[in-house]
Amino acid sequence: MRREVFLALLLGSALGLAQQIPAVIERLEISLWPEYDDPRLLVIYRGELAEDPKNPLAFALPNTAQVHAVAYMGPAGTLLTAEWQLLPSENGQIVLFTPKSRRFQLEYYDDVLGTSPERAFVFRFVSDRYEIRDLEIEVQQPLRAQGLQGGPALEPRGADTRGFSYFGRRVGAVAPGTLVEQRVSYRKTDALPSLRPAAQLSLVWIGVGAGLGLIALGIAGFLWFRRRRAVSPANVSAQFCARCGYRFRADEQFCPQCGQRRAM
Template sequence: MRKWVLPLLVILSILLPIRVHAQNPLSLSSMVIEIWPEYDKPSVLVIYQMTLSSSTSYPATMSVRIPASAGEPNAVAERQSDGSLYTITYTRQVDGEWATINFTTTISEVQIEYYDQGLSKDGNARHYQYIWSGDYAIAQLTIQVQQPSGATDMRIAPSLGAGVAGTDNLTYFTQDVGAITAGQNIQISIDYQKTTEGLSVDSLPLAPSAPIPQSTATDLNISTWLPWILGILGAGLIIGGIVWYWQTGRQRPAPQTRRSRSKARLNEPVVNSGTDEAEVYCSQCGKRASPGDQFCRSCGTPIRSR
């Protein structure tokens, strides 16, 4: 039985991290794609509001592609329960026309922002082509386009319906696309006329938003440390198993000694099996007296006891 303990510990330590990280392919329960041409820069601000599915295991590693021409993303952040956004670290890998943004999140709601340089201008005419590269399956996709301040003849294909004025006095075109599969591309073509180079933010009576704060250690979920904790426990099991296996292998059971019968007998009490009473004789006539006699039965002389 002892021979199987160490291999079993090794197998458990290997399978434990695999079980922690094993999960179904990531999917999104919902995603809102916001497209804001000429909002606060002469390019197009694209905002992804992504919510991971309820079956997601955390921490979850995500990879989202954006145009390589966009450069570094403006923000990669987690949305806390109070609605505030905290930036998280990421890596960027460029492959042709696309750049993959890789990051790990411990929270279901994630927001990515970038500025797409793909807005073309020809006199007063503006044209922009947006592409969602289909990185994840999405249960509910919503697309929203903001009409730039001062823009006219707004045309969007496919149509997102009639525009609706927002609280900021800008017009928004919104369409619920529904569910899409992973790998399914979505393309939106936007054309409009604009006679000025002014930006939408200049027409808003709002103060600039505060920068997104950095995420702190206290914001991390306990699941962030779970793989490390389980890994340390697994290593401890391996080391403990090796030490136990080595020690038990060096020890040999001592032979049981038989107790000597002679030694046992020395401890046994000696039992007197007979009656060791002294014989008494008459001092006068020499006759033997019976036990308990005080006078000789022959001559009557008193018996002297020893």
């Protein structure tokens, strides 16, 4: 009981601070990338505030969501990690963070996809606290998937150099408290994400002295690691395009969407 009261007070205090001066979001793009590098749905918010931030931003997330990264645009035009908190709410979770500039980015995974070949999910977004002057939704069709459809309807937005096809729709202005829904369906016969975690072979050589010299005996060990590293100030600027927010692949030096050179 005491813990519940404490959490309620903490949540109320944090949200009260976030609501002191209601922020206006000039532009928000929500990208929905199912089965990108994980079997779950990757959701990316790329936003720009109308004014410099004065208080924390708060966004409601479902209980099934796992925050992956929170960042803001630094003075050098690169994305930097922002500190964030995740608090329980009555209907899910709330992520709180204070960007140090007008442009921000939030990423989370949501476990909403099944394993049936006929995949479908419904994305729901409510901006309880903020006016959004221009909202766009982008959907990436997974590799090896077919027949992506949306409700409301999505328009084709072309493809990138990696073979991903994109669809989207412009929602426009959204008043605080308005529910925005996007239904997505497609067909995919395998359960593997589009980009698989890479396997790295590590060789450890053991020298054995015998007679004329050293005989090397190789012992091979496979070390699995996540292709997407945890975001830190040192690597987040190299992970995203400074101009458009595109997430670079390990072997890409220039952004395939806008041509910006990758920060190293």
